[in-house]
Amino acid sequence: MLKAGDVVGRVRIERLVGRGAMATVYVVVDDATGERLALKVVDLAGRQPRERFEREAEVQGRIRHPNVDEVREVLQVGQLVGLLME
Numbered sequence: 030m031l032k033a034g035d036v037v038g039r040v041r042i043e044r045l046v047g048r049g050a051m052a053t054v055y056v057v058v059d060d061a062t063g064e065r066l067a068l069k070v071v072d073l074a075g076r077q078p079r080e081r082f083e084r085e086a087e088v089q090g091r092i093r094h095p096n097v098d099e100v101r102e103v104l105q106v107g108q109l110v111g112l113l114m115e
Contacts, residue, residue, distance in 0.1 A: 031055060031070070031106070038104045040068065040113065057113070066101065070111040086112050 030053065035042045040057035043065070047054055052071045059066060071082050083103065089112075090100035104111040 037068065037106050037111065038102070038113070040066065042068070067098070067114045068104070068106075068111050069114060070106050070109050072109055082110060086110075 031037065031042045031045075033042055033044055037057070039061065040059050043056040043058050045053065045055055046067070052069050055068045055070070057066050057068045058064070086100055086103050089097065090103075093099070098114040100112050100114050102113040104113055
């Protein structure tokens with residue numbers, strides 16, 4: 030689990046938002062721009078769930094709609110995968 034102050038890629042963890050069955054969501058700050066974003070970190074075991082999640086990230090990253098958060102980047106968070114979102 031990440032904690033406040035940890036750095037992942039280009040962002041710094043600010044606080045935990047919540048945890049579900051498959052993912053943990055954090056508020057993060059891009060230190061270069063000051064922008065606050067969300068980082069959804071998914072704990073996936075095995076190859077098939079990981080591939081499914083990466084496909085989901087790719088599809089969500091192509092959607093532009095006011096009711097859908099934009100995926101900015103897919104990050105490696107240790108052994109886990111993270112989505113950096115609006």
